[in-house]
Amino acid sequence: MIDPAQSPSWRLNLDRATPASQGIEDARDIWQQPERVVEALGLCAGARVADLGAGTGYFIPHLVRALALRAFAAPVGDKACDKVGGARVPVETSCPAAPGSPAGCPGGTIWAVDRAPFASWLRGALSENARRFVEVVDGDVHELELPSSANAHAILACNLFHQLHDPVAALNSWRRWLAPGARVVIVDFFDRNLPVGPARSELVGEWVVLDALREAKYRVAERQALPYQYLISATTA
Known part of the structure; x- marks a missing residue:
């Protein structure tokens, strides 16, 4: 098992930064392309997103930055709308907080x-x-169990799907926490020999994810290719 204390953490707390950990994270940025992944979530001001299998928190600063930028751009007292899966979901962005936000302005929850x-x-x-x-x-x-008031606009499952022992059951459990038209973004490694990621014997092909999404009654909205991974965006059907 990975020891979190030995994993790169400089993005979460700069007091823990080391040249080695920063180098590891910078190298991952090149192939993980976190900006593209976060963009695929379709977040707007006040959005609520669940990062499943968050691990040592690689995506947290990218998600925080996205929410902060969107909150800064949204007029105080206005309503923003997530446009996901063709639906427009109103999100309150006025202070003191968006519904479900853990700690006030600017709104948004991860x-x-x-x-x-x-x-x-x-x-x-x-x-x-x-x-x-x-x-x-x-x-x-x-x-999946989130706070009782949770009504997520997006779920991110990066480098997680190949670990699910029953993908369809997992996808069904995620659905109950999603707002209408919410987006699920799944990122995982291509099923081939790669210089990064798990052993090939642990990987699952893109078609496995697509089949599971369809069986769980999700609608596949977008597919992208990252350097070593596929990205699939889906919405609740």
């Missing part, structure tokens, strides 16, 4: 979902700025 030891480690690693947006959830991504 649920970082993972199990021990990652969940407890993440709580201690979050910077003060990240805490304005992020709530760490110690939970099982196979049977």
Whole structure:
């Protein structure tokens, strides 16, 4: 098992930065292309997003930055709309907080979902700025449980799908926490020999994800190719 304390954490808390950890994260940025992944979520001001299998929090600063930029651009007191899957979902962006936001302006919520030891480690690693947006959830991504008021506009499952023992059941459990027309973005490694990622024997092909999404009654909206991974965006049908 990965030890969170030995994993790169400089993006969450600059006090823990080391040249080695920064180099590892910078190298991942090249092939992970986090800006493209976050863009695929279609977030708007006040959006609520769940990062499933958050691990050591690689995507948290990218999601925080996206929400902060969108909140800054949204006029105070106005309503923004997520345009996902053809639906327009109103999101309150006025202060003191968007509904479900853990800590006030600017609005927006990120649920970082993972199990021990990652969940407890993440709580201690979050910077003060990240805490304005992020709530760490110690939970099982196979049977997702979010706060009772959760109504997510997007779910991110990056480098997670190949670990699901029953993908269709997991997708069905995610659905109950999604707002109408919400978006699910799945990113995982191509089923071939790659210089990064898990052993090939652990990987699943893109067609496996597509079949599971269709069986769980999701509508595939977009497909992209990253350097070593496929990105599939789907909405609730």
